[in-house]
Amino acid sequence: MTATTDQDAALRIASGRKPFVEPLRLGERLREIRLAHQWTLEDVSQRTGLARSTLSKIENDQISPTFTAVQKLIAGLGIDLPQLLSPPRQQARTNGRRDLTRRGQGELHPTPTYEHELLSCELAQKRMIPFKTIVRARRFEEFSEWVRHDGEEFLMVLEGEILLYTEFYEPLRLESGDSIYFDSDMGHALVSTSREDAVVLSVCTRGEAA
Amino acid sequence: MTATTDQDAALRIASGRKPFVEPLRLGERLREIRLAHQWTLEDVSQRTGLARSTLSKIENDQISPTFTAVQKLIAGLGIDLPQLLSPPRQQARTNGRRDLTRRGQGELHPTPTYEHELLSCELAQKRMIPFKTIVRARRFEEFSEWVRHDGEEFLMVLEGEILLYTEFYEPLRLESGDSIYFDSDMGHALVSTSREDAVVLSVCTRGEAA
DNA sequence: GAAACCTGTTTCCTATAGTGAACACGCCGC
DNA sequence: GCGGCGTGTTCACTATAGGAAACAGGTTTC
Numbered sequence A, B: 001m002t003a004t005t006d007q008d009a010a011l012r013i014a015s016g017r018k019p020f021v022e023p024l025r026l027g028e029r030l031r032e033i034r035l036a037h038q039w040t041l042e043d044v045s046q047r048t049g050l051a052r053s054t055l056s057k058i059e060n061d062q063i064s065p066t067f068t069a070v071q072k073l074i075a076g077l078g079i080d081l082p083q084l085l086s087p088p089r090q091q092a093r094t095n096g097r098r099d100l101t102r103r104g105q106g107e108l109h110p111t112p113t114y115e116h117e118l119l120s121c122e123l124a125q126k127r128m129i130p131f132k133t134i135v136r137a138r139r140f141e142e143f144s145e146w147v148r149h150d151g152e153e154f155l156m157v158l159e160g161e162i163l164l165y166t167e168f169y170e171p172l173r174l175e176s177g178d179s180i181y182f183d184s185d186m187g188h189a190l191v192s193t194s195r196e197d198a199v200v201l202s203v204c205t206r207g208e209a210a
Numbered sequence C: 001g002a003a004a005c006c007t008g009t010t011t012c013c014t015a016t017a018g019t020g021a022a023c024a025c026g027c028c029g030c
Numbered sequence D: 001g002c003g004g005c006g007t008g009t010t011c012a013c014t015a016t017a018g019g020a021a022a023c024a025g026g027t028t029t030c
Helices: A005-016 A025-034 A041-048 A052-059 A066-077 B008-014 B026-036 B041-048 B052-060 B065-075
Strands: A098-101 A106-112 A112-117 A129-134 A154-159 A159-166 A172-175 A179-185 A188-192 A197-205 B098-101 B107-110 B114-118 B126-136 B150-161 B161-166 B172-176 B178-184 B187-192 B197-207
Touching: A005 B172, A041 A052, A041 A066, A052 A112, A066 B065, A106 B161, A129 A188, A129 B150, A129 B178, A154 B126, A159 A197, A172 A179, A179 B126, A188 A197, A197 B126, A197 B150, A197 B197, B041 B052, B041 B065, B065 B172, B126 B187, B150 B161, B150 B172, B161 B197, B172 B178
Parallel strands: none
Antiparallel strands: A098 B178, A106 A112, A112 A129, A129 A197, A154 A179, A154 A197, A159 A172, A159 A188, A179 B098, B107 B114, B114 B126, B126 B197, B150 B178, B150 B197, B161 B172, B161 B187
């Protein structure tokens, strides 16, 4: 398995997205949107080109719309897909959620090159993914390919010293306390250069639709 | 203290929503993902529960998959929907920006209770705001009111020990290495409890329109 | 080199999504 | 009350997605 998929998998798990497919009350959500705009089924029908009856069935979960139908929906309603798929958005904002992770109590995800400790992994639906990493790699050649994933990444060296290899820059030496922010779809890879394996704290943004 | 500027908001408004529906070569994208993982149609079939023939047709744009089929896909392949729908991903986006901040070289923003050092502040348009903070406050009463700002916050104690007061929870003692993730529109405030002023690393999400 | 595999594609057939028309209900104005 | 509207739902039919099996091409095996 490649370094990329490892990291991706780790991030996906960390992101708190349930591995199963969510119930996804798409119909319910559609009705919600429609009523919020004070639209009738006929209005939506004209906007989307879908038959009134079809819309009714979708809202009542009697049929599972075709993907082309979904496209017509998002085009006609002027919304984007993530919006259609995020029912719990409404007041998930002022929840006052929190998730504590004591030192060393994160979820471990070892790979040949990195040893990740995912922090705050109790919390689903978060916009950032924090994790602490022990950098086991000692040479750039240990990576079969660039690590890359959508979004942005912030990184601070907690202990030791590392060399940050990136696709478009010369390798960069980072010591304890140094930090860097970069676009993480640019290939990147870390190796420890201190005697002890270096420890870094990373925070990635969660992938969002383009 | 949020350091949130209006740039993002302005740009977002200016950009508007895309007026046309994307071509959305879903089949192409699926094949891309499949080949990237070196999977055969049969592999994907077993993972998703969809027939080999169906997958073939989807990849060749001969049919438009049902939404339930799409759900099986994202569940079986372990990807999330935005990932499946971002065709222009291939390598167009890679900006490759980066912003290095050496230890102690951030931008200082002192307040009576906190002494912030903003990290990576060269970079505009980023989705996260990282900063290191020396917690000068010693008693909760030193705060005239709750600190709160839209979005989410991740926090790790780097040195010393703090007490985290939050609007909806009992105060929480955090020691070096402990971390916490919380909705930052919930009121919060930090005080140092160790002999030396505690130092914490925080990362906030940038406000995004609902 | 043929038989036994694999790959991806294509061919039926059936299950179901999508449509237009009929339906039931509530809301007017007269 | 009545008929006209408009709402959302249900029907009957057609179009199409999904599945099992057959197919065509390539590679491996003896």
